[in-house]
Amino acid sequence: MLMSRVVQLEEGKEIVVTSGRPGLSKVLPSKLLLVLGFFLALTIFFFFISVSTIKYYGITSVVTSVTSSFVPCNDRGNDLDKWIKPPAVLMHNMSDEELLWRASFTPQRKEYPFNRVPKIAFMFLTMGPLPLAPLWERLLKGHEKYYSVYIHSPVSSSAKFPASSVFYRRHIPSQVAEWGRMTMCDAERRLLANALLDISNEFFILLSESCIPLFNFTTIYNYIAKSKHSFMGSFDDPSPYGRGRYHGKMAPEVSIEQWRKGSQWFEINRELAVSVVKDTLYYPKFKEFCTPACYVDEHYFPTMLTIEKPAALANRTLTWVDWSRGGAHPATYGAQDINEEFFARIIKGDNCTYNGRYTSMCSLFARKFSPSALEALIQIAPKILST
Ligand SMILES: *[C@@H]1O[C@H](CO)[C@@H](O)[C@H](O)[C@H]1NC(C)=O
Numbered sequence: 216m217l218m219s220r221v222v223q224l225e226e227g228k229e230i231v232v233t234s235g236r237p238g239l240s241k242v243l244p245s246k247l248l249l250v251l252g253f254f255l256a257l258t259i260f261f262f263f264i265s266v267s268t269i270k271y272y273g274i275t276s277v278v279t280s281v282t283s284s285f286v287p288c289n290d291r292g293n294d295l296d297k298w299i300k301p302p303a304v305l306m307h308n309m310s311d312e313e314l315l316w317r318a319s320f321t322p323q324r325k326e327y328p329f330n331r332v333p334k335i336a337f338m339f340l341t342m343g344p345l346p347l348a349p350l351w352e353r354l355l356k357g358h359e360k361y362y363s364v365y366i367h368s369p370v371s372s373s374a375k376f377p378a379s380s381v382f383y384r385r386h387i388p389s390q391v392a393e394w395g396r397m398t399m400c401d402a403e404r405r406l407l408a409n410a411l412l413d414i415s416n417e418f419f420i421l422l423s424e425s426c427i428p429l430f431n432f433t434t435i436y437n438y439i440a441k442s443k444h445s446f447m448g449s450f451d452d453p454s455p456y457g458r459g460r461y462h463g464k465m466a467p468e469v470s471i472e473q474w475r476k477g478s479q480w481f482e483i484n485r486e487l488a489v490s491v492v493k494d495t496l497y498y499p500k501f502k503e504f505c506t507p508a509c510y511v512d513e514h515y516f517p518t519m520l521t522i523e524k525p526a527a528l529a530n531r532t533l534t535w536v537d538w539s540r541g542g543a544h545p546a547t548y549g550a551q552d553i554n555e556e557f558f559a560r561i562i563k564g565d566n567c568t569y570n571g572r573y574t575s576m577c578s579l580f581a582r583k584f585s586p587s588a589l590e591a592l593i594q595i596a597p598k599i600l601s602t
Pocket residue numbers: 283306307308
């Protein structure tokens with residue numbers, strides 16, 4: 216202590232001397248100098264104490280917040296792995312507000328400094344269990360590098376799937392979602408936000424428990440990855456079921472000319488997914504002014520993306536559905552409907568554009584299929600999913 220005080224005194228003198236007033240030290244009484252030096256030593260001592268305290272607690276708090284959303288594979292919290300490894304556990308305690316904020320983080324550099332294989336996030340928005348799961352298992356198995364799965368379901372039935380399943384522990388924190396209400400869009404945003412936490416997810420597909428795939432994985436992946444557009448249904452419907460649902464108070468954020476309608480089942484890329492989760496401009500307007508009989512899940516995303524990124528949209532959905540039977544709900548197919556002619560009609564009976572060219576291959580998925588159709592679908596799958 217005495218030694219250090221002497222050293223500090225020496226330094227104190229040095230400071231006084233180099234401060235450009237060489238005569239000062241001689242003028243000052245030596246006792247006063249001693250006291251000044253002592254205080255200087257004390258100050259420096261406390262400075263180092265506080266700096267090391269901040270360092271210690273600062274680092275601790277960073278580590279704590281990291282572990283809440285990631286499971287770090289080691290203690291070196293600043294490794295690149297922290298940013299590029301998907302969360303090992305999907306369940307978390309973030310509120311929607313915290314989750315959407317976190318999910319809106321976007322790299323500003325174009326190139327990824329690692330070998331990024333773009334993945335498709337298959338996002339299942341379900342009301343209950345997944346009766347057609349075996350079909351999806353069949354589609355996805357063996358393509359682990361190219362996809363990830365997320366399930367939003369009010370019933371946490373994750374325990375039902377064995378560890379070998381593609382659905383094993385893929386449930387995200389979920390809340391009740393009602394058709395035609397904002398809670399439905401909230402659920403969709405929750406799925407997108409959770410899927411965005413995996414930096415390798417590039418394409419985001421929304422599916423329901425009654426959806427089935429129409430092609431094999433390679434075909435689906437290439438169709439989506441090579442498309443210049445995202446597949447969001449979006450059109451201007453002049454009828455009472457389209458423009459008729461527009462509310463004048465949505466202006467100026469949304470005008471009636473910008474008002475769009477489209478199927479809820481979409482495929483969007485990462486850029487559009489970020490637009491959706493970061494939106495705070497249109498969301499309050501739709502929440503307040505698009506309530507039944509304005510079914511917000513048919514209008515919010517098509518309208519806001521048409522305003523923000525019109526050129527990025529194909530304006531059509533990839534999910535085939537049959538409205539021909541009329542009524543408020545589309546047809547649901549059971550076992551007796553499943554045969555090759557039926558699939559030939561779905562797979563080749565259409566006409567749409569893909570990257571600016573006409574094609575008959577317009578849908579990659581179809582709905583609605585009842586649980587009773589599973590057996591028949593499994594039977595026909597080798598022909599469908601591999602051609
Ligand atoms: C969430 O919080 C609960 C109680 O606060 C805790 O038991 C649980 O382990 C937490 N889950 C995660 C994933 O952090």
